[in-house]
Amino acid sequence: MTLQEFLQNFANGISLGSLYALIAIGYTMVYGILRLINFAHGEMIMVAAYIAFYTVFIFSMPWYISFFIAIIITTIVGILVERLAYKPLRSSPRVTILISAIGVSFFLQNLGIVLFTGRPKAFQVPTLFSQVYTIKGVNIVSLTFFIPTITVVLLILLVYVINNTKIGMAMRAVAKDYDTSSLMGIDVNKIISVTFGIGSALAAIGGIMWSMKFPQLTPTMGLMPGLKCFIAAVLGGIGNITGAVVGGFILGLTEILLVAFLPDLSGYRDAFAFILLILILLVKPTGILGEKIAEKV
Amino acid sequence: MLKKKGIFLIALLVMSLLVFSACSGDKEKPQEQAQENSQQVDEEVIKIGIFEPITGANGAGGAMEEEGVRLANKLYPEVLGKKVELVLADNKSDKVEAANAAIRLVEQEKVNAIIGSWGSSLSMAAGSIVKDAQVPAVAASATNPLVTLGNDYYFRVCFLDPFQGDVLARYAAEKLGAKKVAIIKEVSNDYAVGLAKFFSDAFIKYTGDENAIVAEVNYQTGDQEFSAQIQAVAKENPDVIFAPGNYTESALIIKQAREQGIDTPFLGGDTWETPEFLQIGGEAVEGVVISTFFSQDFPITEESKVFLDAYAEHGQFDEPAAVTALAYDAYLVILDAIERAGSADPVAIRDALAETKDFEGATGYISFDENGDAVKDVVMKVVKDNKFVYLDTISPNN
């Protein structure tokens, strides 16, 4: 493999990885607070993508407005899902809430099929994002620069909010100890809604960028990316936001490089992500950046 | 609490038992099913089942075929003085559902014939059912040889993948002068896997070079990211990239390839001929060549013109999809068989179908060989100015 080929693959890997990273943040935040794998997180990608598509398609809005609306609506949907499907089950066994999450995921997918039909829709990518540059023989679309940049910027913003603001402190408190936080007067419901809101907003941004990178919308488009982003979050240490980003990049890069070095195994690409998950769970279940949590009896 | 559950439970049981018994009109002994079927036919109406995926992963293809059948029914609503009624059974792109849908059509609806399905694996699910019930089925676009092999009751109005693969390979070798070809295939799609193999074998034959296929990589249905596969293929410097697979992934593959600066010509099969392929592929798919069943630029027969005119008036899209035209022909071919048989008895229809020779359909002249496969021309098209434009016709006898 020549250096140029490697660089090309590397660029692709970073691009894919940063998308995974952005969406993984949402997973990890929700898990940190509620210890819940929000299966429906992947569907937020789909929701945002379709809203962005339809606002442009039907209302012919300029892209920056349509993206903004998509993010807002997806955030609301995320909060709604939490209120309707997860909140009533907070005192139920974990299995129940997991099943509810799976149910929401399937519900949204099938609703998508009914509303949007299974036929893929072509996403219009604004020209700002679709310029192709050639650097030293490596071809990169402008989008490839935007995605990691936006991811890192959002990450920095988020870390700042979590560490330096009052609401961030409240979020950390609830993540650390749910019951004590509510005893201390923190409005736990509000914090949870905020968490879901932020997570869904990030997923929405990720979803819009995803559809710009892969401009084809189907109702089931969020399922596999959702699962992979969860794997990325676990890889980096679930509950740890920086870990989610690290995990995302690692997953994206290894996925691309696997096929690059072993093209015969290209059909196993998805399976590879799961194998990676199982390996990390067996070797270091807390993830790369995770801390050991002693389980209280 | 228990009472609530008890009521619920009893209600469910009663409901299901009621449904079970109420669901049909007659209950018959299974042994007499076959004989009954021939006499069961409603005297006033001839029923043709539309066995297609309307929902699920293949919903787009199924919907296009349904459109073709309904169009044909609009133009030719009667045969032998009886009205032809269409009965839709959605197989939901799922094999288990497909079997249920097929049985529903032959047992509950007592159809005289079936059209479908888009998707060879779905057609295969119905295979033993139509064979046992002795109701003929005509697939419009299923190209896997296994669909009709060993099954007297399954026919298809399209050509087979071995032929399609051969035509594409020859085109690549002779018209494009390719010496090396790389293949990117959808490994979870039987159509793609089959076509890839037939293409490889034929291409090796035409170039006489055993290593003419320089790379072969796979992807799964639903994948969206192909940069690594594209790189793996590009570094071997093929003259042509053959990418059999459904249009959903293929459009993205070509787009990503172009974004990475890869100009290699792409070659594909009939599944690419959809409006979405052009929409999603955009500029990237200019110059792409495909093989398909039908072209509106060069109407093959008189019936083609009739079909095109009718579609222009009633159709959903700007241009009819090839599978729409094929489904239209499937309907026509069944009606022709009914006329020749002089009866709507499914077994008689089947026998008449087997004897179809040079029937003038919209997609060409249809004759069924001993397997129930149609021997037809392949039409080559190229994408130009974001439209599929006619390139060439290749006949099986060339």
Added chain:
Amino acid sequence: MKRKIITSLIIIGIVIAILMLLQNTLDNFKLRILNLAGIYVIFAVSMNLINGFTGQLALGHAGFIAVGAYTYTLLVMDSDLKSMNFFLEPIVPFLSSVHWPFLPAVIMGGLLAGLAGLLIGAPVLRLRGDYLAIATLGFGEIIRTVFTNTQSITNGSLGLKAIPMPKSFLFIEMKNAFTWWVWTAVIITVIFHFLLVSSSYGRALKAIREDEKAAEAMGVNIFKHKVWAMVISSFFAGIGGALLASLMTTIDPLMFRFTLTFNILLIVVLGGMGSISGSVISAVVVTILMEWLRFLDQGFMGLPEIPGLRMVVFSTLLLLVVLFYPRGLMGNEELSWNKITKMFQRFHMQPREVRK
């Protein structure tokens, strides 16, 4: 105890009688639904063992079903059928001449699936609930991906067709032999699980479900019990898979996606996650409903044809049950004569008397 055995035998007798009646009066369509329902009973009851009784959310059921289905198919087809199917790439030589009769092939399907359960369970069952779910889901997908890519063993995405159905039941040739095989398997599955669950073994599993730490403190070897539950669960999943292959007469990897696991999960949740009789009733009702609700897709009472509405209804149903009736139909309890008689008593009793 004796009473229980007698009641159980009576129930089995009733089931057999109903079967004989049904298989003579029902047409092929209904019979098929009946058999499909039976197979789903096997799926649901086996999934309930690990998910409901042991409380471990394992989402890899579709993978084990696939193992059972493919094993059965590859064993039961003769070499002619195999060469017809493997027209693209010839089958691996040692499988080509293998040709087993129906029953051993089905059992082998179960055994290999059980083995898969062991291989997968051993590393994965040490993980906590949520991780276990994703890991098992992953394994299910890995199995399916492997089957898709191993063209020379499984024929990959082309699938296998013309799978033969058994022609005789217990050496008696009969037309509906398959129906008898399926429902015998169902009866055996249900009885086995009933016995297992009411034994001390079953109590250990329930203890693990209720409070793992406490169970461990009481001396229950958690890991061993979980793995065994997984192995038994996947064994029966494999048996069900083999029967499914025979019913469908054709299989391909796309049949065994996560959607299949989801459907079975739906059935289990609806029936009650700790109740075998719940799973049985739920499986039969849901299978019948899936077909009956077809009209939703086709448009009725003036509503237009909305394809896919059926699945939306089912997803909503799952959510409603999980949110408002989390115990499902039967919760943790089993159907028994006591309960049925009590139910009728409640109907007839006056409110005053109950409060006494």
